[in-house]
Amino acid sequence: MYAAHFGLRELPFGITPDTSFFFGSPRSQEALNTLLVAARTGEGFIKITGEVGTGKTLLCRKFMAILGEDFVTAYIPNPYLEPRTLMLALADELEIALEREVDQHQLLKAINLRLLDLAAQDKRVVLCLDEAQAIPVESLEALRLLTNLETEKRKLLQIVLFGQPELNAKLELESIRQLAQRITFHYHLGPxxxxxxxxxxxxxxxxxxxxxxxxxxxxxxxxxxxxxxxxxxxxxxxxxxxxxxxxxxxxxxxxxxxxxxxxxxxxxxxxxxxxxxxxxxxxxxxxxxxxxxxxx
Missing domain, CATH: 1.10.8 (Helicase, Ruva Protein; domain 3)
Known part of the structure; x- marks a missing residue:
């Protein structure tokens, strides 16, 4: 369209989250540093909030791209899923082969075994959930139970929640207070x-x-x-x-x-x-x- 007119190789202002265009403003760089420190210290839950359009998805993808070979990442862009479906999505991200009619017990066992196998390879697993304000309360509780999986030295799974400020209100619910208490690193991404x-x-x-x-x-x-x-x-x-x-x-x-x-x-x-x-x-x-x- 106008690229050649202005001497551009590509359009500079697309709205898709292309990490090559990531801009390390003081706020976004501080948020990225918070994520990296939290991931490398092995915390169970990490939370990033921000209004619509402030760059949470781009930040998420940049974070996953630079974590390094010591990490295995799983990404769920639309977590509006009931607990079992959310667990199946995680299993798919971790490349776990499952029987067609696997029951809940076998599903959780397969996830646990996969996480143990990765830990034995000295790999850390980070699950990133975008649009986390949409996660049903029951699924948030299922995620909390997943973070109970651990070795004697560290958690087997770290979870990063990226969401709009409505996520904060959801985490204030009495029924999931235990999850809120486990969020040790958080950052609000402003304009x-x-x-x-x-x-x-x-x-x-x-x-x-x-x-x-x-x-x-x-x-x-x-x-x-x-x-x-x-x-x-x-x-x-x-x-x-x-x-x-x-x-x-x-x-x-x-x-x-x-x-x-x-x-x-x-x-x-x-x-x-x-x-x-x-x-x-x-x-x-x-x-x-x-x-x-x-x-x-």
Whole structure:
């Protein structure tokens, strides 16, 4: 689309969690360091929370990618599963061969034997559950029981919960208080600061192959921050649209007007500041440009 126009090898602002674009802002780097320290000290439960779009899934994938050969990772992206199905998903991730009609006892025994086998190979096993706020309470309790599996020196399974703040409310339930007490490391992933966002945009452009001077003007960066509140997903969506607009007009730089129109066209932005961003008559012309680019 606009990649060649701006000298890019690939589109820089996709919303899929590509670890090559991971940006170590102070917050995301601190969260990653927390995960690495917790995993290497062998803690049973670790929790990472953050609002929608703050980069939890990307952080999860980056964490798993750099753990190293001493770790075996299991990843369940949608844990809205009843306990038995969740255990089957874990068994599948650990490449455990099961009989077609395996009962609960044999299932747990097979998982335990696999974990013991990996421990004998001096491997640590980390289970990462994305969207953990959706896990049923009964399944959370089943996970707690799994962390009871241990040798004399360490836990056989570590569990990392990545979820929206609603996960905290769920963990306050009396029925799973024992699980909440076992969470020894936790971190809340907040939005980016204004300066972080500026570096974030430049970082993603550089990874995508951009070698020129500033592509997004300071007013464009200011608009991205005001409209997104520093939430990476919203930044990506609006930056992508703003690049489309600039390309559609044959421009070589993204300005504040492009960002304003992108913000108007994006669900979830801070509507209260759109009037602050408005640039008068240029907005209508930019809007027409977006419609033209999308239609191409």
């Amino acid at each position: 980016m600061s204004r300066d972080d966002l500026d570096f974030y945009v430049a970082h993603r452009l550089r990874v995508a192959g951009f070698t020129g001077a500033r592509l997004f003007t300071r007013s464009a960066i200011r608009g991205l921050y005001k409209a997104s509140g520093g939430v990476p997903r919203l930044v990506n969506i609006m930056a992508h649209k703003a690049l489309m607009l600039s390309y559609g007009q044959g421009k070589q730089q993204v300005g504040g007007g492009h960002v304003l129109t992108a913000a108007r066209d994006t669900v979830g932005v801070r509507r209260d500041i759109l009037s602050w961003l408005a640039g008068g008559a240029a907005v209508a012309a930019t809007a027409a440009g977006l419609a033209w680019v999308v239609a191409r």
